[in-house]
Amino acid sequence: MNKLNSKNNNAINRRNFLKVGVAGAAIGAISIPAKGREKLVEKVNKNVGPNLIKVHDEFPYEINSTFKRHSSMDLLFSGALFGTHPEDTDILNSGHRFIENNQKHDNSKKGWDQLGAAINAGGWALHHAVSANACFSQAGQGILKWEQLSEAEGKQGSHSSKDWVSDEKYKFRDKQEASNAIKRAARLFGADLIGITKRDKRWDYTDFFDGNLMLQGKRDEAVYGWEKFPFEPKSVIVLAFEEDYECIAAAPTHLGGAAVGEGYTRMTKVAYQLSVMLKQLGYMAVPASNDVGMSVPYAIAAGLGEGSRMGTLVTYKYGPRVRLAKVYTNLDFVEYDKPIEFGVMDFCKNCKRCADACPGKAISFDTEPTFEPPYDNAWYNSTGIKKYYMDARKCIKVWGDFGSDCGSCVAACPYNKPDFWHHRLVDKITKLMPGPVHDFMREMDIAFGYGDVDNPEKVDKFFDASNRSYDGQ
Amino acid sequence: MVFTGIEILFFTLGVMVTLIIISLIRYNKKYKFSALSWALLGIGSFLLVFCLAWSVSSVLEGVPRAASMGLMVFGIPAILLVLTGRRTVLKNQLKND
Numbered sequence: 001m002n003k004l005n006s007k008n009n010n011a012i013n014r015r016n017f018l019k020v021g022v023a024g025a026a027i028g029a030i031s032i033p034a035k036g037r038e039k040l041v042e043k044v045n046k047n048v049g050p051n052l053i054k055v056h057d058e059f060p061y062e063i064n065s066t067f068k069r070h071s072s073m074d075l076l077f078s079g080a081l082f083g084t085h086p087e088d089t090d091i092l093n094s095g096h097r098f099i100e101n102n103q104k105h106d107n108s109k110k111g112w113d114q115l116g117a118a119i120n121a122g123g124w125a126l127h128h129a130v131s132a133n134a135c136f137s138q139a140g141q142g143i144l145k146w147e148q149l150s151e152a153e154g155k156q157g158s159h160s161s162k163d164w165v166s167d168e169k170y171k172f173r174d175k176q177e178a179s180n181a182i183k184r185a186a187r188l189f190g191a192d193l194i195g196i197t198k199r200d201k202r203w204d205y206t207d208f209f210d211g212n213l214m215l216q217g218k219r220d221e222a223v224y225g226w227e228k229f230p231f232e233p234k235s236v237i238v239l240a241f242e243e244d245y246e247c248i249a250a251a252p253t254h255l256g257g258a259a260v261g262e263g264y265t266r267m268t269k270v271a272y273q274l275s276v277m278l279k280q281l282g283y284m285a286v287p288a289s290n291d292v293g294m295s296v297p298y299a300i301a302a303g304l305g306e307g308s309r310m311g312t313l314v315t316y317k318y319g320p321r322v323r324l325a326k327v328y329t330n331l332d333f334v335e336y337d338k339p340i341e342f343g344v345m346d347f348c349k350n351c352k353r354c355a356d357a358c359p360g361k362a363i364s365f366d367t368e369p370t371f372e373p374p375y376d377n378a379w380y381n382s383t384g385i386k387k388y389y390m391d392a393r394k395c396i397k398v399w400g401d402f403g404s405d406c407g408s409c410v411a412a413c414p415y416n417k418p419d420f421w422h423h424r425l426v427d428k429i430t431k432l433m434p435g436p437v438h439d440f441m442r443e444m445d446i447a448f449g450y451g452d453v454d455n456p457e458k459v460d461k462f463f464d465a466s467n468r469s470y471d472g473q
Numbered sequence: 474m475v476f477t478g479i480e481i482l483f484f485t486l487g488v489m490v491t492l493i494i495i496s497l498i499r500y501n502k503k504y505k506f507s508a509l510s511w512a513l514l515g516i517g518s519f520l521l522v523f524c525l526a527w528s529v530s531s532v533l534e535g536v537p538r539a540a541s542m543g544l545m546v547f548g549i550p551a552i553l554l555v556l557t558g559r560r561t562v563l564k565n566q567l568k569n570d
Contacts, residue, residue, distance in 0.1 A: 448538060
């Protein structure tokens with residue numbers, strides 16, 4: 001129940017109203033005495049709440065004995081852009097076409113024109129400037145560095161950045177205070193959702209590589225392991241960043257890519273800022289983008305959302321329209337979050353809208369999740385986790401064709417909606433209903449006009465200036 | 474913009490709900506509603522308010538098709554329920570007279 005009440009406990013806003021107490025609020029409006037009302041709302045929360053958002057003590061998906069950690073060299077981008085699997089020319093070709101086409105635009109196609117490409121470039125600009133290749137899972141890039149200067153070392157350099165580990169260790173009164181302070185700071189820096197979980201080696205890559213050396217063919221020199229990591233991480237702070245709804249709705253176009261790039265830019269910025277804050281409290285911290293470990297299982301463990309058919313995290317508030325960053329730290333005096341379940345994986349069994357929308361047909365149509373990928377010649381990483389596997393080989397092929405991030409699956413997902421009360425209400429009703437109703441909900445989602453992809457009207461809508469004001473009034 | 478669309482919507486909904494409750498209580502005093510009339514008028518009024526909330530929210534988020542569908546899926550049943558409720562009230566009235 002703390003989970004339900006913790007986010008916005010300062011007011012009964014529309015979200016809480018819908019989430020925990022339609023009945024309580026309605027009866028409250030008919031003026032039941034305050035004490036009785038509180039008891040009633042508490043009772044409704046107790047009975048209805050766990051049915052809406054279930055909190056797990058452990059990682060919520062089954063893992064069998066075939067599960068193995070994998071190297072960052074097995075990641076799709078590592079193969080496609082750095083040739084970590086040179087025998088796989090298919091993947092390499094897709095990667096090369098992606099880089100080549102990413103430089104192009106087509107003024108005859110809405111969203112793929114020079115304007116779209118320019119917005120895309122702007123979205124990515126800061127990320128590429130300060131942490132280039134972190135998006136391709138390269139560790140220790142730019143400001144996402146592993147370096148942990150001591151206070152004495154730090155003060156010899158630039159005093160103003162304060163990117164060093166303070167000699168004085170700040171003592172929090174209790175774990176909850178530590179957790180609250182970290183989350184509040186992360187929100188200040190620009191994160192939209194924040195969860196904290198224990199470091200779990202299962203989700204960390206077994207080793208890393210230097211992309212430049214790899215491209216020069218110096219494979220042996222390029223690869224390094226955890227011995228280079230500056231400390232033994234105890235906790236991982238997972239940060240989620242909302243991507244612009246209208247940009248993602250315009251997928252697949254350069255505008256969709258711009259939303260992704262803008263997300264990466266904020267990931268880099270906030271993760272770095274949070275790492276400096278932790279260092280100034282006397283703890284070691286490494287900010288990470290897609291590197292060091294897998295973001296999705298960490299985000300699930302940190303209670304930010306559920307897994308999904310398309311393999312991305314689906315959050316309660318923004319659906320799959322988020323990007324994820326992490327900060328590894330040796331601070332363990334902190335209250336950990338628990339995984340939550342609000343019906344996504346159940347809904348995915350019947351929905352399959354992402355699989356329908358995928359231009360590369362890379363997403364599984366299987367009804368039930370499996371421990372192994374159902375494809376031949378697929379590109380995937382971890383097996384042994386009961387989930388839906390997507391074929392990254394087909395996915396990157398489409399990226400190569402487009403020269404931009406695709407995002408069609410995210411745009412089509414029924415959980416991808418603007419943060420309006422009626423969508424949250426539908427989510428709740430869906431969670432409480434059995435499977436056959438999910439089919440109906442999917443059809444209604446289509447009938448109501450949500451989630452169609454590759455629609456040029458969405459590009460017009462992004463640029464439409466009506467009902468917006470940019471002038472401060 | 475002094476108020477956002479959603480703020481105006483929820484304020485208007487509050488006024489509407491108040492007026493509906495007052496009207497139901499006043500007409501109940503005059504016509505003495507049966508349980509069936511209460512159920513039909515109550516659910517119908519709720520659906521009507523919900524329909525308005527849904528459709529205006531859909532327009533505000535820029536999905537006019539969802540607004541039209543909302544009017545059809547929630548609005549038509551709402552009107553049918555309210556009209557049937559009114560009919561049962563008037564029938565009862567005729568019987569009592």
